[in-house]
Structure formats: C-alpha cells, structure tokens
Amino acid sequence: MTLDNIIENIKKAETIVILTHEAPDGDAIGSTLAMKVALKQLGKETDVVIREFPKVFDFLPGRKEIKLDTNIEKYDLAISLDCADLKRLDGNEYFEKAKQTIVIDHHGSNKMYGDFNFVNPVAPACCQILIGMFEYFNIKIDKELGTCILTGIITDTGGFRYSGVTPETFEFTADLLTRGVNVSDIYKRVLETKTKANFELMRRTIDRMEFLEDGKITFTYITNQDLKEVNASVGDHEGLVEIGRDIEGVEVSIFIRQKEDDENTYKISMRSNEYVNVSDICFKFGGGGHEKAAGATMQGNIEQVKQKVINEVKKVLK
Secondary structure, three states, rough: OOHHHHHHHHHHHEEEEEEEEEOOOOOHHHHHHHHHHHHHHHHOOEEEEEEOOOOOOOOOOOOOHHHHHOOOOOEEEEEOOOOOOOOEEOHHHHHHHOOOOEEEEEEOOOOOOOOOOEEEOOOOOOOHHHHHHHHHHOOOHHHHHHHHHHHHHHOOOOOOOOOOOOOOHHHHHHHHHOOOOHHHHHHHHHHOOOOOHHHHHHHHHHOOOHEEEOOOOOEEEOOHHHHHHHHOOHHHHOHHHHHHHOOOOOEEEEEEEEEEEEEEEEEEEEOOOOOOOOOHHHHOOOOOEOEEEEEEEEOHHHHHHHHHHHHHHHOOOO
16 A cells, blocks of 8 residues: 555545544644644645543644544544554544545554555654655645644654654654754653643552562552542543653553543553563553553453453563
8 A cells, every 4th residue: 555545535535534542642642633734734624533632732733623523424534543453443433434444553563454554663653654644745844733743753752762763753853843843842741741630640659559570560550539539631640651661670560540431441551671572462451552562451350450461471571
C-alpha cells in the first residue's frame, strides 16, 4: 500500500471520521488533531471522536471541535491513528461501518485491521509518521499543525529520552522550531505541569510501591476509590507507571488501575528499561504496544492481576 492510495481515498470521501485508541495519550491526541488540521487544508471537514480527553491537551488547535459522538451512521472513510488493535479503538463502531478504512500507526503489534494500513514500527511516534506523509501530500506544516505534531513526538518519546528516538526526530523538531512552534512551552505543558489530582495519585502510588525480585520489578496501583477521593479527571493517572521505571536497578515497572465502569477489570501499564519486551508480555493478556512501553486489560482482583503479570515478568528477567 502506498501513500497514493491514502490520499486518493481521502480526496474522494465526502464524510470522514478520525479516531484513536481509548484512554488517549499525547501522541494519540496530537496525531488525530494534526490529521484534522491537515485535511482542512485539502478542503475536507472531518469529525474527530474522542470520548476521554485529558485537559492537559486543551491548548491544542482543534480541541473545541472534538466530539463524543456523531449523528452520521456510516462514513465514507474512517481513519485510525496510533491504535494497534480494533478492540482498543475508541469509536470502533464508526470504523467498522465505514465504506473505507485507513490505519496509520507505529506499533509493532499492529493487527493491520484497515482496508489500507500504513504502519512504521521504527517511528518513535505516530506524529513523526505524519510529517513525511503530509509533506508527500503537499500539506503545509505551519505553526498550528506543527504544535499538534510536536505534542505527539514529545509525549511518546518522553521528551526525547527514549531509545526509539531517531536522528529524524531531532531534524523534524528543529524544522518545527523554525516554523514558530514553541517547543519549550509544549514540553512544560505536557511533561512538567501536573494537576493536583495527579500529584495526589502519585503520592498514593509511591506509598504502595513494592520492590520485587531483588528490586528489578516495581508494582503499584490505584483504585476507583482513589480517583474519587482526589477528584481525578480524565488523564490524571497518566505518567504514574514511569515512576517505577526511573528508579535505579528497576527493569520493569508495573502499574494497574481499575476500569471506571467495572471494578473487576484492571488496566495494566508496563514499562521496561534495557532488555525486557513488555509488549510480548502484554500480548499474552490480549494487549500489546511497544518493546519498552505496553499495556493490556485483565479481569480479576488486584492480587490476581498482580500475580499473573509478575509471574510472566519473572520468566524473562536476567
């Protein structure tokens, strides 16, 4: 599949919906809004459906146009961004009913569930893929579009800290700087500014953190009761899994949280440092992601989920 197929389907579509994965992060939100802003240059009005929108990203262009649902039952085209699996796609009912579907992603675990799939697992962020794509489409990457793109790159690379960063990542960032994109402002907004609720949740996760297997594994969690007590909003749990990974000697950080509408279901987030492929571990539980950052969903209570995940991690520890 070539980029020509993608632009051909975009140009002929009258109605387009843009989607991303549930519990979206900065790359998911940045890429969806970037696509909306870009397609507007091509004369295309699109719908972006994101049902959970962390307020930390309220500054992004196009934020006010995001919808929870639409009254269009069958779109000509549905575009999925930064989502490896149809099951995790927020608004997948629109995707499944659309006449044509496009998947753009950077996860190695992508299941190629679209009619057209453009997946580059080498890219550190979906937003980085979009830069080359937009240039091929002759779309002008201005300050507005560049702000969306750089938000995705900064968040998915941890502020350029992760091993997936490529030379092109810095070249693209330098180019966006020349176009007026405020890199330091984006960095501060998405990586350094914390809500009070996020800070309170951080304190609880640190208090509960356990060190296992001679300090190679950390485990911690939050519950729906925690979220209620600190008056948490969407996205206030983001970044908590990183706390364990940043501790000396830790190879794998495990963080779980109750699913809001089902107290017997837990969302698992995992991070690793050097050699453990957490995507492979999460795949065993029906999830996936990247080699050093992945997630899954599992049923049970805290202790059951904890033991199942830890047992799998133990198998690959050195």
